[in-house]
Amino acid sequence: MITELNRLIDLVESHLSDEIDLARLSADLGTTEYHLRRMFSSLAGMPLSDYVRRRRMTVAATDIVAGDPALDVAVRYGYGSAEAFGRAFRAVHGSRPADVRTHGGPLRSQPRLRFRLTVEGSSPMDTRITDRPAVRLVGHAARVPLIHEGVNPHIQAHVASLPADEHARLKALGNTEPAGLLQVSTDVDPDYTEGSELTYLHGVAVDAGTHAPEDLDVIEVPAGAWVVFRSSGAYPAVLQETYAASATEWFPSNPWRLRPGPSIVAVLERADDFSTATTELWLPVERA
Known part of the structure; x- marks a missing residue:
């Protein structure tokens, strides 16, 4: 790469x-x-x-x-x-x-970039590759701006606007991996530009044959391979560090590349105040 x-x-x-x-x-x-x-x-x-x-x-x-x-x-x-x-x-x-x-100025020059390989990766990444059949992601979607670091207040407000019992209803609907309540990002700008809009869905995964309730948004996801990164620690900092490490360490070292599709975060465990969490980051991939 x-x-x-x-x-x-x-x-x-x-x-x-x-x-x-x-x-x-x-x-x-x-x-x-x-x-x-x-x-x-x-x-x-x-x-x-x-x-x-x-x-x-x-x-x-x-x-x-x-x-x-x-x-x-x-x-x-x-x-x-x-x-x-x-x-x-x-x-x-x-x-x-x-x-x-x-x-003669002022000027703000952009130096020519040059990418170099540095020795990193001293800490192993908890990663797996899995082939999954087609699934449906169902839940509540909203258009929000992309924010690279820290909590996204627009996503936070969207999730907070849902009734308390809606989270339990969604969780009961899920019947396949990725398991549990999911944070789904799709329609993301290919350049990953800060402030560009994306579609965020708070929901769950169901198999392709499951009927989705009429009041929920649906994202159809075709069959394919996924790389899954598991991480634990301060939330959302560790999750964002894991996303960055996927680009700086994992993809340059492995014969896989990203393919179009949603990125999915499954929250497996979390503190009551969400200050810490164990998550899985699912990214759609294909052989390079």
Whole structure:
């Protein structure tokens, strides 16, 4: 995976002035665009689209300081007008092209990334691979913004809005793995952009033949392979660390890649105040 990501960085550098055919590159690298985007955002700490924009504006700033007309620079880097280029330039640098031409700055440069393998993984990850038949995820869904760290208040409010007896009704409906009450995230931005919207479902898993009550939302999940990470500790910090470690340690070391589908958290045990918990993180995968 490290080699593939560095080839992606090289491609970005050679296509700063035009569009990148990421689907073709992914196929050439023997992976998928979905997996490549998710791994990039997890390891780089930013979406691929943000990195491309920042690199373009970093290089474009050199042309502006050199005195090239703003419209020429805009066209060079794929913008249809000097106004559109100016907005993108200011979003990255915090200043207008005219100000930079006059004063030489301020500028916020994005260095070229280079991914390197470091020796980690001294603590083994509690992981299993399982093939599962088609299932239905049933419960209560809502659209919420993606938040990478800490408790998501929008999800918290959605779950808190459910009547107390609804949690017991849902739990009684579940009849297959993943077991228990589930936290399901789907329709997630492939770049995993902070603040982008996703669908969150609070519910349970039932087998494909089970009828779902009319008042519940349903997510149909086809048969396939899943990697399951089990973790225990402070909640949600340890769970979020496990998600990050899946990208930095597990996927680069194993012949599997992410495939489109929901990510599922099964809460197996928890403290009364939810300060600690034992969870399973289920991610849909396929052989690389």
